[in-house]
Amino acid sequence: MIGCLCIHGFTGAPYEVEPLAEYLHEKTTWRIVVPTLPGHGETLSLKGITYKQWIECAEKEMEKLLVECETVDVIGFSMGGLIAAYLAEKYPVEKLILLSAAAKYINVGQLLKDIKQMWKDMRSGTLSENELFLRYKNKFLFTPISAAWQFRKMAACSKPLFAKIQTPTFIAQGLADGIVPPKSAEYIYRRLPSRHKEIYYVPHAKHHICHTGEKEQLFEKVFTFLKGSSRVI
Template identity: 35%
Template sequence: MENSKVGCLIIHGFGGSIYEVEPLAEYLAKEGFVVSCPQLSGHTGRIQDMKKATYEDWISSAEEELLKLKERADDISIVGFSMGGLIGVNLACKHDIKALVTINTPIHYWNLNRVFLNLIEDIKNRKTDNLQRYMRARKNSPVAAMYNFLLLLNQTKPLLCNVKCNVLLIQAKDDDTVRMKSVDYLYEYLSSENKKIKYYDKGGHQILRSQSADEVITDVTSFLKSLKSNIEFPD
């Protein structure tokens, strides 16, 4: 199909917002993709809303936007940042998806050694940047929400073998939230024939807001464009 439109659903992470993925979304839109960035249910910035939403609500809110995107685009790819990657797996099992990109998606979480090194860095630099970030993460993660995250993780693992679309797995080596073996687990159990891992030395968990953001965005864009040679993108 000539001049068909390519849609990209970009899903943010647990306790986060569209801010986490906005640089990628804006770039893909400029490159001619039809982009949608849903705000997951309960992710309003209010703790009481986060407590009420279940992991089924998170998936449903992303799926609702996916269905809308299907009305505007011919081929759909999903990019999931952190927990958004788990939601992406669920949607890829249920819908006809061209590609799935995961960015720092957790199977094994909290790299405590990296957390310790980050806190040491705070002390050396006489700053509290990392400490404040960890405190904010704790504040924005009520027990009910954490429980639902674990439910999502446990119910997603058995689904990995059902994913057969093209896959790009992105992982920052200095990610303090997601352990490196997570990406190895994803690679092993996803059934896709076309799957690859791309590692980045720097960037941390919020890699799309880091010094490696431009490189990641370029790699994701190139990967998505490579899958559809008969689609025309603007110069």
């Protein structure tokens, strides 16, 4: 059996990667696991949580899959991409998928455009319909500074690992992402010594790349990369 571990991002929850997980579930008989990292979920409780706890959570799920399955793939979104890189360097990961992986963060130009649009929507009384505002309003309110510092530690811990990863890797990045800039994907691609690596840009996707209108094309490319030419689906 093939196992697939999907890891969500900072201040996020499984919903961030669930569209892709559901797509793979429908297409395959693989064992697909989407854990909730400590302090995360629909209600954030990040105070006192360390980045090491996020890694330990992912490692436990990885070790379970390695016992249950013949091979294991890892999919990581945003900060989950950093954790996925950690796992790929430490464990025998068969294939690695990095979605909006946060090796670098804050795309100032796009973020300013998004803020400008929110301001327009607020003045016109339609802010409650702005998808970006709806996704992030609670995160801004309930994310302690200490948690943001733990995220920075996670990034510092993981970034050097990209230069050691030999695992076949597929990198996907939205060009309209205000949180993680396209240069993050470029940085990862250049650093990876893996002989089998691909990079794919989704033209209009913002940060939540699994929820973009172009997600079907993205999912097809991810699935094609994962299944290869000989794997049992």
